[in-house]
Amino acid sequence: PAARSRLGPGLVLNEHIYSPCQLSKTYGNVFTVHFGPRKAVVLAGYETIKDALLNHADEFGERAEIPIFRKMTQGNAFSHGELWKAMRRFTLSTLRDFGMGRRTIEVRILEELNSLVKYFESYQGKPFDTKMILNNAVSNVICSILFGERFEYDDPAFLTLLKLLNENTKLLGSPMVLVRLSLPGVMARTYAEHTKSRKAKMQIKMVAKQSSTGVSCCRTHGYYLYVLKESKKPHTMFHNESLLFSTLDLFAAGTETTSTTVRWGLLLMMKYPEIQRKIQEEMNHVIEPGEMPKLEDRKKMPYTDAVIHEIQRFANIVPMGVSRATPTDVNFRGYVIPKGTEVIPLLTSALNDELHWKTPDQFNPSHFLDADGNFIRREAFIPFSIGRRACVGEGLAKMELFLFFAGLLRKFVFQAPPGVDKSDLDLTADVGFTLNPMPHLVCAVPCE
Numbered sequence: 238p239a240a241r242s243r244l245g246p247g248l249v250l251n252e253h254i255y256s257p258c259q260l261s262k263t264y265g266n267v268f269t270v271h272f273g274p275r276k277a278v279v280l281a282g283y284e285t286i287k288d289a290l291l292n293h294a295d296e297f298g299e300r301a302e303i304p305i306f307r308k309m310t311q312g313n314a315f316s317h318g319e320l321w322k323a324m325r326r327f328t329l330s331t332l333r334d335f336g337m338g339r340r341t342i343e344v345r346i347l348e349e350l351n352s353l354v355k356y357f358e359s360y361q362g363k364p365f366d367t368k369m370i371l372n373n374a375v376s377n378v379i380c381s382i383l384f385g386e387r388f389e390y391d392d393p394a395f396l397t398l399l400k401l402l403n404e405n406t407k408l409l410g411s412p413m414v415l416v417r418l419s420l421p422g423v424m425a426r427t428y429a430e431h432t433k434s435r436k437a438k439m440q441i442k443m444v445a446k447q448s449s450t451g452v453s454c455c456r457t458h459g460y461y462l463y464v465l466k467e468s469k470k471p472h473t474m475f476h477n478e479s480l481l482f483s484t485l486d487l488f489a490a491g492t493e494t495t496s497t498t499v500r501w502g503l504l505l506m507m508k509y510p511e512i513q514r515k516i517q518e519e520m521n522h523v524i525e526p527g528e529m530p531k532l533e534d535r536k537k538m539p540y541t542d543a544v545i546h547e548i549q550r551f552a553n554i555v556p557m558g559v560s561r562a563t564p565t566d567v568n569f570r571g572y573v574i575p576k577g578t579e580v581i582p583l584l585t586s587a588l589n590d591e592l593h594w595k596t597p598d599q600f601n602p603s604h605f606l607d608a609d610g611n612f613i614r615r616e617a618f619i620p621f622s623i624g625r626r627a628c629v630g631e632g633l634a635k636m637e638l639f640l641f642f643a644g645l646l647r648k649f650v651f652q653a654p655p656g657v658d659k660s661d662l663d664l665t666a667d668v669g670f671t672l673n674p675m676p677h678l679v680c681a682v683p684c685e
Contacts, residue, residue: 283587290624301560364654364678376492501552539612543605556585593617649681
């Protein structure tokens with residue numbers, strides 16, 4: 238079964254729980270783990286992962302065959318081969334066409350931040366749960382890219398869609414999925430119903446937005462025009478199902494990881510108020526009174542940038558990465574890995590690699606600062622993975638993390654609820670497909 242820890246799922250051996258990182262200390266940086274009837278090769282340590290995903294990119298370039306994803310998406314998600322290449326090229330070009338990495342997306346994020354700030358202000362410093370509202374705010378950025386507009390925070394259909402996404406993420410981190418068995422009983426029905434429901438809701442949203450917006454602003458409409466063109470070609474890979482599931486993929490991936498990282502950030506600021514104060518002091522020196530942080534300010538805020546990077550490293554959102562597969566027999570570091578073997582690039586082993594991090598088990602922003610307080614990039618910082626399968630939305634996520642996190646700290650001081658000491662705040666992760674903070678309440682006290 239999965240062990241609840243900040244390092245993600247663990248394995249029970251002889252009644253003791255071991256994380257994959259612990260197993261690597263015994264069995265080396267390349268070892269095999271059996272998940273029920275299936276086996277997978279685990280790559281541990283930054284140097285090993287880098288060697289595999291960069292130096293042997295083709296040999297480890299396919300996506301693993303995960304039955305639950307193939308069944309629920311009809312092969313339109315977690316794809317490989319020519320389908321993956323075509324979908325990735327199109328996704329990257331579409332995101333670039335509609336402003337990723339440019340001022341247009343920054344404006345959309347800042348607009349959403351204003352709505353989020355108003356929501357936080359409505360609690361007047363009283364405790365509240367940030368999970369759904371942060372999911373809503375971050376997903377609205379994706380919606381603005383896909384549909385050309387956002388949704389209100391109290392939109393019932395939108396809230397239901399977000400709830401289904403969250404519950405599916407939790408289900409996908411269950412032990413039964415880890416061993417790649419069929420989901421039993423109620424879990425199987427629940428997952429199928431969730432997938433069918435969110436698929437239907439996304440179809441409704443896409444059709445509604447198509448009918449209410451023009452070609453120039455509706456992102457999926459542009460995709461549909463491309464689909465119509467491509468559909469006339471023989472053996473085409475573009476069709477309505479691939480559009481739908483690629484949209485769902487962007488929507489889910491672009492919501493869960495970023496919003497979860499921001500939640501970890503706010504929890505850590507409550508846990509370490511002295512770090513929060515240093516960020517706010519830095520902003521006071523860089524940003525004019527009454528102004529909000531902008532992307533251009535990031536280079537002038539090295540401490541804030543270091544804290545955000547350390548939040549990503551410490552929170553370790555996707556500890557096991559997303560599985561790869563070998564398209565042919567591979568000779569790697571003295572081992573022969575057969576064709577079709579599932580390969581797990583253990584990202585947590587890079588983010589906690591003792592060869593690259595001075596205090597890997599501690600939350601320590603100085604990991605990303607030199608002796609003069611300047612921000613430094615660290616080679617082993619790979620929360621988005623590396624190589625040809627690295628996260629397609631990395632650029633967007635970095636923009637969102639800086640603007641949302643710095644913007645919220647510009648407006649609020651985050652504190653534990655009355656009666657809760659900062660030492661009692663729990664940094665244990667709630668295990669799912671991504672690692673979430675345990676349920677907690679936040680007090681957002683307006684800055685003076």
